[in-house]
Amino acid sequence: MGKQRDLTQGNIGKTIILFSLPMIAGNILQQMYNVADTVIVGQTIGEEALSAVGSSYSLMVFLTSIIIGLTMGSGAVFAQFFGGGKISDLKKGMVNSFVFMAIIAIIINVVSLLLVDNLIVWLNIPNEVADYAKIYMTIVLYGIIPIFVTNYFSALLRSVGNSVVPLIFVGLSAITNIVLDLVFILNFNMGVGGAAWATVISQILSALGTGIYFFVKFKNLLPAKSDIVYAPKLLKYIISNSVLTSVQQSIMNLGILMIQGLVNSFGLVVSAAFAIVVKIDAIAYFPAQDFGNAFSIFVSQNFGGKKYDRIKTGFRQALIISSVFCLAASIFVNVFAKELIGFFIDPSIHGAVVETGIQYLRIEGSFYVGIGVLFLLYGIYRGLAKPAMSVVLTIISLGTRVVLANILAGFSSIGVIGIWLAIPIGWVLADLVGLIYYKKKTLV
16 A cells, blocks of 8 residues: 555644655656756757747646646645545545546647647747747647646645655656757757657656556555446535636736746847746745645645644744745845856856846845745645635736736836836735735634
8 A cells, every 4th residue: 555644643844844845856856847948958959949948838837737726626625535534535536536637638738739829929929939939839738638647646645645656756757858858859959849759758657657656556545436426516526626726826827928928028038038037936936836735735634634723833834934945045046046047048158148037036036935925825725625715816916917017017117127026026915915814714
């Protein structure tokens, strides 16, 4: 039987940290899928290809966020069932949710492939990189189904307290991706297409690994024939949580996608710089996001087990832990901004790109605490079966970002700096609303 962990017992701070560490490490490794593409493409092909990969990355983040949101929402429900000892509901929920989400993933995959040319236009991708973008985008879209499978089984494993196994398969997949990047681009001269195929093949291997592991090692959680039934009440509860979580995730990344279009309107230099700094952001604050996701599973299990005081204490401790980490990340990206960007592209050749990227990191990167608190708020509301509140906070954060970015960027004296400033302002506003609601309206 695969290892399971009861998060309703033991030292709270230690429990959250130990459970979150594999998730944090796993997401950092997962970012290596696209970071590897960006580094190798930027260093070997040039800024045109780099801009294309960056724009395609923003699209993929948006599309996959829909699927990841569904799996995260269902994972929170699974954790509630597990924490409350409702194993029969867990098994039936697995069957019903998998079919529902598989259908959604297939629809997204088919529609996005049919609309590739339109997506390039909607993203305002510069003409000189449109061909690169189409090649890369068309290939990486085939990874949507493997991404669904990987994230579904990873969410399922985490819901029963196993955060280590998803890390192992993501790590193996990331290594495969980097190796295939080097082989396809440097040895076979496949260009951006090679980078895309490396990513898709790695995602397929990760999907196979997580799925097979669950079926082999978690036989006690495998649905019996009596569990393979249509359970409308269970499915409705899972959908109400998973769809709202998906909406929250997709709104968050739709805002980023809208910012991508605004960034692209400033030309190739700004577009290439943005393609780099969003990868640095991903590594810098994604640990805080995964800490929030791990905290959500902690909250879900304890909510299912009716351990409300444990949730309240956990939230206070999680705020301190996340804030300390985010402050350290802000200091790091400020001090080493030039070196971090230079890892992706040669500063002696692309000096303007580097300077634009440094400007971004020293403005937006100084406020990672804001996004760290927001991720915890998303986590606690998802765990308390209040995903609608996460949607509200996302709308506040992203709505502020998009509206303010467009307004400020329109002033010639501010320009692209307005885009960078709008991001942390949106975080802070959402944090204030989320904390006030938690204090006044929640039962824990």
